Amino acid sequence: MNSAGNPPPQSNANGESTEWTVRRILDWTIDHLRKNGSESPRLDAEILLAHARGCQRIELYTRYDEVMTDQQRAIMRDLVRRRAKAEPVAYLVGHREFFSLSFEVNSDVLIPRPETETLVLEAIEIANELKAARILEIGTGSGCIAVSIAKQCPGATIVTVDVSEAATSVARRNAQKHGVADRIEFRQGSVFDPIGVDERFDMLVSNPPYVCSHEITELSADVRDHEPHLALDGGEDGLRYARTIIADGPAFLNPESVMLIEISPEQAGEVCECSQEVDDIDSCRALRDLSGTIRVMKLQIVGASPVVAVVPPVSESEKPTSHPD
Numbered sequence: 001m002n003s004a005g006n007p008p009p010q011s012n013a014n015g016e017s018t019e020w021t022v023r024r025i026l027d028w029t030i031d032h033l034r035k036n037g038s039e040s041p042r043l044d045a046e047i048l049l050a051h052a053r054g055c056q057r058i059e060l061y062t063r064y065d066e067v068m069t070d071q072q073r074a075i076m077r078d079l080v081r082r083r084a085k086a087e088p089v090a091y092l093v094g095h096r097e098f099f100s101l102s103f104e105v106n107s108d109v110l111i112p113r114p115e116t117e118t119l120v121l122e123a124i125e126i127a128n129e130l131k132a133a134r135i136l137e138i139g140t141g142s143g144c145i146a147v148s149i150a151k152q153c154p155g156a157t158i159v160t161v162d163v164s165e166a167a168t169s170v171a172r173r174n175a176q177k178h179g180v181a182d183r184i185e186f187r188q189g190s191v192f193d194p195i196g197v198d199e200r201f202d203m204l205v206s207n208p209p210y211v212c213s214h215e216i217t218e219l220s221a222d223v224r225d226h227e228p229h230l231a232l233d234g235g236e237d238g239l240r241y242a243r244t245i246i247a248d249g250p251a252f253l254n255p256e257s258v259m260l261i262e263i264s265p266e267q268a269g270e271v272c273e274c275s276q277e278v279d280d281i282d283s284c285r286a287l288r289d290l291s292g293t294i295r296v297m298k299l300q301i302v303g304a305s306p307v308v309a310v311v312p313p314v315s316e317s318e319k320p321t322s323h324p325d
């Protein structure tokens with residue numbers, strides 16, 4: 001025991017510390033996760049370690065020599081064991097950042113992806129021009145799209161639909177967490193089922209499931225084995241939900257409004273073809289992310305048909321009589 005009452009630091013024959021310091025656990029974890037297929041072992045290890053210690057990731061850098069408690073090590077062991085079986089880090093720590101906001105996630109919802117920010121940016125621009133936009137979101141999942149839009153557009157109100165009750169609960173909690181629950185109404189059901197025939201919106205946004213059924217098995221183990229297939233599987237060609245939205249969406253939209261649908265880049269041509277078959281769709285345009293990859297299709301709804309003044313036929317008796325000069 002030294003004067004502070006601490007046991008002397010343990011070391012091996014080379015004089016190196018053998019105590020489980022932050023640095024040693026981090027190094028061991030990075031190596032272990034790399035060998036077990038993680039594509040970002042350092043980032044994963046740092047996020048998990050910060051979670052096990054209940055601190056910010058940035059704080060680890062000034063705490064490298066601190067010894068982890070038995071309880072922290074037990075938590076870390078469990079997290080690392082699960083990560084080595086490809087469980088996504090976001091599910092292990094229970095949250096993921098999207099559009100600079102932290103969203104609660106669990107295995108009932110798809111983990112928010114950076115590619116979806118392209119859709120959110122466009123939606124925010126349109127909604128803010130409209131001032132009091134009424135927006136419909138199909139397939140909300142964690143609610144990251146609706147909550148991000150509501151946060152940036154104080155005048156917007158949003159109705160979201162999701163078939164999963166569990167996902168709807170997560171989305172509702174995310175709206176509460178970010179203080180926008182009063183402007184988002186969460187409805188549960190399939191695609192347009194929970195929308196009344198008389199309801200009209202100024203914009204429709206959706207990140208529907210768009211992975212082809214036969215390609216699910218080819219996804220990385222993280223996605224394939226842990227994320228909800230319900231939120232990924234878009235049927236034979238991945239466009240099952242996009243098609244329904246394109247065909248039936250215009251009936252719920254005001255003239256000159258837009259639909260923004262996230263897709264996989266190679267689906268752009270097919271989506272344009274589908275939209276050409278719908279009378280109420282004026283144009284179809286692909287939106288790209290900063291790296292030039294197509295992420296979203298923007299479909300413009302036709303304008304209001306011009307009001308044609310109906311001139312009643314003039315009856316014989318009403319005809320102006322011509323007066324000879």
Ligand code: GLN
Binds near residue numbers: 207208209232233
């Ligand atoms: N981008 C996701 C993936 O490829 C799919 C998201 C979706 O189907 N909406 O894993």
